[in-house]
Amino acid sequence: MNGLRLNPQLLRVPLYIAGKSAEQVSQELGLGEVLKLCSNENPLGSSPMAIAALRDMLPKAHRYPGIAERELRSGLVTYYRNGLTEQHIIVGSGATDVLRIVAQAFIFDGGEAVMCRVTFPLFALLTTMYGGRAIRVDPRPDYRFDLPAMADAITAQTRIVWLCSPNNPTGLVLSQAEVDEFIESLPEHVVVVFDEAYCDYVTDPNCVDSLQYVRQGRNVVTVRSFSKSAGLANLRIGYGIAPPDLIEYLMHTVLPFSTGALAMVAARASLDDRTFRRRSRELVQQERAFLFARLSEMGLTCLPSQANFLLVVDPPLDVPALVDALLHQGVIVRPMAGFGLPNAFRVTVGLREQNERFLAALRTALAEASVTPA
Numbered sequence: 592m593n594g595l596r597l598n599p600q601l602l603r604v605p606l607y608i609a610g611k612s613a614e615q616v617s618q619e620l621g622l623g624e625v626l627k628l629c630s631n632e633n634p635l636g637s638s639p640m641a642i643a644a645l646r647d648m649l650p651k652a653h654r655y656p657g658i659a660e661r662e663l664r665s666g667l668v669t670y671y672r673n674g675l676t677e678q679h680i681i682v683g684s685g686a687t688d689v690l691r692i693v694a695q696a697f698i699f700d701g702g703e704a705v706m707c708r709v710t711f712p713l714f715a716l717l718t719t720m721y722g723g724r725a726i727r728v729d730p731r732p733d734y735r736f737d738l739p740a741m742a743d744a745i746t747a748q749t750r751i752v753w754l755c756s757p758n759n760p761t762g763l764v765l766s767q768a769e770v771d772e773f774i775e776s777l778p779e780h781v782v783v784v785f786d787e788a789y790c791d792y793v794t795d796p797n798c799v800d801s802l803q804y805v806r807q808g809r810n811v812v813t814v815r816s817f818s819k820s821a822g823l824a825n826l827r828i829g830y831g832i833a834p835p836d837l838i839e840y841l842m843h844t845v846l847p848f849s850t851g852a853l854a855m856v857a858a859r860a861s862l863d864d865r866t867f868r869r870r871s872r873e874l875v876q877q878e879r880a881f882l883f884a885r886l887s888e889m890g891l892t893c894l895p896s897q898a899n900f901l902l903v904v905d906p907p908l909d910v911p912a913l914v915d916a917l918l919h920q921g922v923i924v925r926p927m928a929g930f931g932l933p934n935a936f937r938v939t940v941g942l943r944e945q946n947e948r949f950l951a952a953l954r955t956a957l958a959e960a961s962v963t964p965a
C-alpha cells in the first residue's frame with residue numbers, strides 16, 4: 592500500500608469480523624452440540640416453499656439474474672396491496688444492502704445522520720463509511736427512542752434519521768402517535784429510514800405503521816428483510832419501500848446483478864408460504880412470553896420485546912463473564928457493548944427445548960458465580 596492515498600474516514604470503520612458458527616465453537620471448546628442464540632435466526636429453518644423454488648432455480652446458477660427481481664417486486668405488491676406499486680420497491684442483498692443503498696445515496700459530501708445511541712450498529716457504521724458524521728442521541732431511561740431529543744438533534748446538515756422498530760437490541764417498538772408527531776416536525780431535507788427487519792413478530796396494536804407515510808409520499812424508506820420470519824438469512828435478500836421518486840433516485844446506487852435470482856425466487860415463493868410465516872410468528876410470540884416469564888421469575892430484568900429476541904439488562908453478574916460461562920456450557924448469546932449497552936446481553940427466542948437449555952445454563956452460570964437469583 593506504500594504511496595497509496597487512503598480514505599481516512601474509511602479507516603475509522605471497524606473491520607467486520609463474522610461471528611463463529613455453532614460448529615466452530617463446538618470444535619474449539621470441545622463441546623457437544625452448541626446452541627446459537629446470538630443472531631436472531633429462525634429456529635424453524637427456512638420456508639419450505641422458498642426451498643422448493645430455490646431447488647428449481649439451481650440448474651440456472653450459471654445464468655445472470657433475469658426477471659426474478661421484477662417478479663419479486665410484483666409479488667410484494669400483491670402481498671401489501673393497498674396503494675403500493677412495483678415503483679415503490681427496491682430489492683437488495685439483505686436489509687443490510689438496502690440500508691447501504693440509502694446511506695450511499697444521501698451521505699455523499701459529509702453530512703450527518705441522527706440515530707439513537709442504543710440501536711443497530713450498522714446505522715453509525717454506514718454513516719461513517721460514506722463520509723458522514725453519526726449523531727447519537729441517548730434513549731429515554733426506559734430504553735425507548737427519545738424522538739423529541741432526536742428532532743432537536745436535526746440540523747441543516749442532517750441527511751438521514753435512522754429509526755428501528757422493533758429496535759435491535761431492545762425489541763421495543765415506536766408508537767404511531769409519537770412517530771406522527773415526529774414526522775410532522777421534520778424539515779423537508781431529511782429522509783427517515785424505518786428498519787423493520789423484525790416487523791412480522793409484532794403484536795402491539797399501537798406499533799407505528801410506517802407504510803402509511805410512504806403512501807402519503809413522504810421522504811420515508813421502510814426497510815424489511817427475508818432473513819427472519821421467512822428464514823432466508825443465508826440467501827441475503829431484503830427490500831425497501833418508499834415513494835417512487837425516492838426509489839428511482841436510490842436505484843442509481845444499485846450495481847448490475849448484485850442480487851442473485853436464487854435468493855429472489857426463494858423470497859418470492861416465501862411470500863406465498865402463509866403456513867410457514869404463521870408458524871414462525873406464533874412460535875416467537877409464544878416462546879417470547881415463556882422466556883420473558885421465566886427470566887422475570889429468576890429476578891432478571893428483560894424489556895418487553897416485540898421481536899424474536901429478548902434483552903436482559905443489568906444481570907447480577909458481569910456480562911462478559913456471564914456470556915463466557917454460557918458459552919462454556921454450549922450456549923451462545925450476544926453481549927451488547929457494541930450496541931451501546933455494556934451491562935446487557937441479547938438472546939434469540941428459540942424452540943421450547945432450546946429456551947429451556949438456555950435457562951438451565953443461565954441458572955448454572957449464576958449459581959456457580961454464587962449469585963442467587965430471586
Ligand SMILES: Cc1ncc(COP(=O)(O)O)c(C=O)c1O
Nearest residue numbers: 685686687711759788816818829
Ligand atoms: C435491525 C436489523 N436490521 C437489519 C438486519 C439485517 O437484515 P438482513 O439479514 O436482511 O441483511 C438485522 C439483522 O440482524 C437487524 O437486526
